[in-house]
Amino acid sequence: MKLRYARTSPFVRKVVVFAEESNVAETIHKVDTDVWSADTDIHEDNPLGKIPALVTDDGTFVGSFACCDYLNKRWSTKKLIPENDAPRWRVMQIHGLADGAMEAAVAYVIEARRRPQEFVYADFLDRQMSRLDKTMNSLEARIGDLSELDLGSITTGCMLGYLDFRLSDQFDWRARAPQLADWYKEFSQRPSMQGSTPA
Numbered sequence: 001m002k003l004r005y006a007r008t009s010p011f012v013r014k015v016v017v018f019a020e021e022s023n024v025a026e027t028i029h030k031v032d033t034d035v036w037s038a039d040t041d042i043h044e045d046n047p048l049g050k051i052p053a054l055v056t057d058d059g060t061f062v063g064s065f066a067c068c069d070y071l072n073k074r075w076s077t078k079k080l081i082p083e084n085d086a087p088r089w090r091v092m093q094i095h096g097l098a099d100g101a102m103e104a105a106v107a108y109v110i111e112a113r114r115r116p117q118e119f120v121y122a123d124f125l126d127r128q129m130s131r132l133d134k135t136m137n138s139l140e141a142r143i144g145d146l147s148e149l150d151l152g153s154i155t156t157g158c159m160l161g162y163l164d165f166r167l168s169d170q171f172d173w174r175a176r177a178p179q180l181a182d183w184y185k186e187f188s189q190r191p192s193m194q195g196s197t198p199a
């Protein structure tokens with residue numbers, strides 16, 4: 001399998017950590033991809049121009065959730081997305097919150113760093129920051145739902161890692177969510193997280 005990859009992307013990191021934790025990493029070949037380069041070839045694998053994309057004998061999966069779901073169903077020897085009922089609802093709910101926060105953080109960073117300064121829209125930045133702020137409260141309130149290793153906790157860990165990587169000057173998430181900070185301190189020590197720290 002081929003994974004369109006960049007070390008800085010939290011969505012790619014989600015797939016990389018998921019793959020390692022579910023024992024399929026060695027079957028994945030990472031292909032460095034700069035989606036922002038003028039001559040990027042990402043569109044050959046993803047018409048949306050985004051990473052991650054996972055190219056497999058069963059077709060190409062775009063978007064981090066579809067990539068993880070495929071790995072889980074088809075290859076993983078350790079299942080990290082529960083099949084049914086309450087365990088599945090919990091993972092999907094946590095994943096939705098963490099993935100949405102990841103989207104907000106990436107949107108903030110693109111607006112702040114990639115737009116010419118005179119076009120940066122302050123209200124847009126505020127809206128993303130408000131999403132992040134409120135989602136920290138929700139995750140803090142559901143800290144007990146992060147005790148298992150699964151798609152929800154992996155996405156949360158990668159999202160918080162991205163906040164540290166790109167938004168540490170703008171957003172002190174640890175002050176908003178002290179229990180989450182304690183949880184992350186431990187979670188981020190996992191070899192899968194240590195080996196994929198964005199740089």
Ligand SMILES: N[C@@H](CCC(=O)N[C@@H](CS)C(=O)NCC(=O)O)C(=O)O
Binds near residue numbers: 009063065
């Ligand atoms: N919902 C997608 C989001 C993927 C995404 O936004 N990837 C970013 C890198 S972190 C990207 O490729 N951006 C390129 C662009 O927006 O043109 C997923 O879950 O994978």
